Amino acid sequence: MSSTSSSTSTRKLIFVTGGTGFIGFHILTQLLDKGYHVRAAARGRKISLLKKALSANYSSDNFEVVEVRDVCFGDFSLILKGIDGIIHAAAPLPGRVSAEIALRTAIEGSLHILREAVRAKVPRAVVTSAVLSYDYPKGPYGADSWNPITKEEAIAFGLPSLIYAAQKKYSDLAVVEFSYIHPEIDVTLVGPPFNYGPFARGFEHLLPEPDLDSLSTNATIYSFLRPDTTAFPIVPGAIDVRDTARAHVLALESPLSPYVGRKRVAIVCPHECSYKAAIEIIARERPELKDRLADVRRAPEWSCNTLPLDWKRISEVIGMNRDSFFPWEKTVLDAVDSLLRIENLWKEKGFDLKKVKGFIR
Numbered sequence: 270m271s272s273t274s275s276s277t278s279t280r281k282l283i284f285v286t287g288g289t290g291f292i293g294f295h296i297l298t299q300l301l302d303k304g305y306h307v308r309a310a311a312r313g314r315k316i317s318l319l320k321k322a323l324s325a326n327y328s329s330d331n332f333e334v335v336e337v338r339d340v341c342f343g344d345f346s347l348i349l350k351g352i353d354g355i356i357h358a359a360a361p362l363p364g365r366v367s368a369e370i371a372l373r374t375a376i377e378g379s380l381h382i383l384r385e386a387v388r389a390k391v392p393r394a395v396v397t398s399a400v401l402s403y404d405y406p407k408g409p410y411g412a413d414s415w416n417p418i419t420k421e422e423a424i425a426f427g428l429p430s431l432i433y434a435a436q437k438k439y440s441d442l443a444v445v446e447f448s449y450i451h452p453e454i455d456v457t458l459v460g461p462p463f464n465y466g467p468f469a470r471g472f473e474h475l476l477p478e479p480d481l482d483s484l485s486t487n488a489t490i491y492s493f494l495r496p497d498t499t500a501f502p503i504v505p506g507a508i509d510v511r512d513t514a515r516a517h518v519l520a521l522e523s524p525l526s527p528y529v530g531r532k533r534v535a536i537v538c539p540h541e542c543s544y545k546a547a548i549e550i551i552a553r554e555r556p557e558l559k560d561r562l563a564d565v566r567r568a569p570e571w572s573c574n575t576l577p578l579d580w581k582r583i584s585e586v587i588g589m590n591r592d593s594f595f596p597w598e599k600t601v602l603d604a605v606d607s608l609l610r611i612e613n614l615w616k617e618k619g620f621d622l623k624k625v626k627g628f629i630r
């Protein structure tokens with residue numbers, strides 16, 4: 270579904286931020302599978318880990334890894350030399366950094382990347398948003414839909430999920446304003462909900478030791494493999510990470526804004542993505558895991574386990590049709606198999622998961 274070759278895209282060079290993350294690494298592999306060349310940003314020890322992760326399946330002729338210490342700062346003129354498009358997926362998930370750094374990284378990070386892109390005459394950019402930046406969960410999910418939270422309220426409440434909703438909303442607002450002032454760069458915002466699914470091939474090199482944060486939102490599926498789990502997502506909306514990555518790559522190839530209007534799209538799996546069903550699917554299809562599963566009675570139930578998106582608009586802007594999304598069962602089982610593979614790799618390396626915070630087995 271995600272890895273077809275395309276003659277139109279061959280040889281273009283795409284700069285990607287956030288490529289050491291769950292979604293960004295899928296974006297890198299899908300771009301490479303489609304024949305693009307990629308230049309990926311990384312920082313600290315992730316520079317060598319990302320090189321290793323990509324080298325596992327791709328020739329180093331097709332990718333470069335460059336150091337970007339912080340997406341909010343620095344001169345990118347060399348890094349963006351010869352770049353045909355940017356996918357900016359780097360941003361902190363809820364609770365990873367302070368409110369101030371989360372807001373700054375999301376807002377200033379997006380603006381800095383776009384300013385540098387304009388300076389380097391890069392013609393296209395795709396920025397990762399989130400469905401939370403819309404009037405979520407009720408919708409509608411049009412280009413002018415915004416959640417009502419203000420920065421001040423988010424900081425005052427101090428809840429990571431509210432700070433995250435504010436950081437994504439204000440990043441989108443800043444990007445929309447920027448793209449009005451700078452029509453010379455064509456910008457698309459892609460806003461997914463909770464992402465789940467397998468890690469892309471090679472990503473195990475970016476998970477050298479047990480660390481729940483590095484699993485991104487797949488930590489939720491991993492928590493279903495613990496009988497003591499009580500915390501579930503409290504709002505609906507999910508998507509297969511492979512579909513999120515596909516949306517980004519399609520956005521890079523989408524019709525220009527003068528033809529289709531402002532390109533800010535929410536994307537959500539159109540199937541019923543129920544957490545109760547997820548645990549039941551694992552119990553049924555992976556019976557050997559039955560003893561370690563979360564209590565299905567604790568899973569939340571909503572009247573609808575997807576969100577009412579404007580599918581005509583999504584198809585018009587990025588060419589994604591509602592019948593092309595991964596089914597929930599496949600997302601869940603591929604995530605579980607991938608997580609168990611990582612867990613086994615950690616055990617083979619000698620890590621005692623019972624001694625690691627957040628792990629019990």
Ligand SMILES: NC(=O)c1ccc[n+]([C@@H]2O[C@H](COP(=O)([O-])OP(=O)(O)OC[C@H]3O[C@@H](n4cnc5c(N)ncnc54)[C@H](OP(=O)(O)O)[C@@H]3O)[C@@H](O)[C@H]2O)c1
Pocket residue numbers: 286287288289290291292293311312315337338339340341358359360361362374378397398399400460461462463464465483484485486
């Ligand atoms: N996961 C979801 O369900 C979900 C849903 C909606 C939207 N999103 C958005 O999707 C994007 C990627 O999420 P993810 O799930 O892949 O998260 P992730 O696995 O935590 O990856 C986050 C990425 O951002 C990078 N990053 C964070 N702060 C940075 C900074 N100041 N400078 C440079 N790089 C920085 C990280 O680099 P290091 O590896 O060096 O830390 C990593 O590559 C984010 O924009 C997120 O808001 C995610």
